[in-house]
Amino acid sequence: xxxxxxxxxxxxxxxxxxxxxxxxxxxxxxxxxxxxxxxxxxxxxxxxxxxxxxxxxxxxxxxxxxxxxxxxxxxxxxxxxxxxxxxxxxxxxxxxxxxxxxxxxxxxxxxxxxxxxxxxxxxxxxxxxxxxxxxxxxxxxxxxxxxxxxxxxxxxxxxxxxxxxxxxxxxxxxxxxxxxxxxxxxxxxxxxxxxxxxxxxxxxxxxxxxxxxxxxxxxxxxxxxxxxxxxxxxxxxxxxxxxxxxxxxxxxxxxxxxxxxxxxxxxxxxxx
Numbered sequence: 326x327x328x329x330x331x332x333x334x335x336x337x338x339x340x341x342x343x344x345x346x347x348x349x350x351x352x353x354x355x356x357x358x359x360x361x362x363x364x365x366x367x368x369x370x371x372x373x374x375x376x377x378x379x380x381x382x383x384x385x386x387x388x389x390x391x392x393x394x395x396x397x398x399x400x401x402x403x404x405x406x407x408x409x410x411x412x413x414x415x416x417x418x419x420x421x422x423x424x425x426x427x428x429x430x431x432x433x434x435x436x437x438x439x440x441x442x443x444x445x446x447x448x449x450x451x452x453x454x455x456x457x458x459x460x461x462x463x464x465x466x467x468x469x470x471x472x473x474x475x476x477x478x479x480x481x482x483x484x485x486x487x488x489x490x491x492x493x494x495x496x497x498x499x500x501x502x503x504x505x506x507x508x509x510x511x512x513x514x515x516x517x518x519x520x521x522x523x524x525x526x527x528x529x530x531x532x533x534x535x536x537x538x539x540x541x542x543x544x545x546x547x548x549x550x551x552x553x554x555x556x557x558x559x560x561x562x563x564x565x566x567x568x569x570x571x572x573x574x575x576x577x578x579x580x581x582x583x584x585x586x587x588x589x590x591x592x593x594x595x596x597x
Contacts, residue, residue, distance in 0.1 A: 335378035342376035349512035354384035355398035487562030509552030522562030522570030
C-alpha cells in the first residue's frame with residue numbers, strides 16, 4: 326500500500342466491522358514497523374466512526390518514538406477517506422523486574438468439561454435465540470461459559486453482580502509469531518466486555534431501545550501467551566452512568582497467571 330500503510334479486510338459477515346478487528350489489525354500494522362526484539366505491552370484505541378465490513382480498511386502507521394527500551398506507534402484506520410479508528414501501541418524490549426498480580430476470583434470448570442453454548446440451551450431457548458447464529462458465525466471466537474450464559478440471565482430480568490467469565494480462544498491455530506498471538510487476543514478481547522455493565526440492571530444487549538457502541542478500548546499484555554489456547558477471561562462492569570458503561574477484563578491461564586488486562590468504555594443508552 327505504500328510506506329507504513331497496510332490494508333486489512335473484514336472477517337465478519339455482519340454489516341459493521343467487529344471492534345476486535347480494528348484492534349487486532351491496528352496492532353499488526355504497528356508491529357510490522359517495530360524491531361522484532363520488542364513485544365507489545367499496551368494498545369489504546371478510540372472508535373471514531375462505525376466501519377463497514379464490505380470495504381477494506383487502510384492502516385496508516387506513524388512512528389512516534391524509537392527509544393532504547395520502548396517504541397511507540399500511532400495507527401489511523403481509514404475507510405473511504407474517513408478515519409474510523411485511532412490507536413496508540415507501545416512495545417518494549419523484554420526485561421526482568423519485581424512481580425506480583427491480582428489472583429483469579431474463583432476456580433473455573435475446565436473448558437473441555439463445558440458444553441458449547443448452542444448445546445447448553447433448551448429447545449425453547451434455541452427457538453428464541455435469534456442472536457445466536459450471528460454470534461457463532463460473525464465473530465470467529467471460540468468460547469465456553471463456566472457459569473450460565475449471562476445473556477440468558479439478563480433476558481429473564483434478574484439483577485445480579487456485574488461480573489461474568491468465559492474461556493476463550495481463537496478457533497484456528499496461529500503459528501508461533503508472538504505479534505500474531507497478541508493481535509489474536511486483541512481481536513478476542515472485545516467480545517462480551519461492554520455487556521458486563523448490564524447485569525445489575527436486569528438488562529441485556531437485546532433489550533429494546535438499547536443503543537450500544539464501544540467508545541474506547543485498552544489492552545495491556547503482561548506476558549506472552551498463545552491466543553489459540555484456552556484462557557479464562559474474567560470481566561467486571563465497574564461503572565454505569567451518564568449513558569456510558571465502564572468494564573474491565575482480566576485474562577488468566579489455567580494456572581491462574583494473569584497474562585493480560587483490558588478496559589473499555591462504551592455507550593449504553595436506553596431510549597423509550
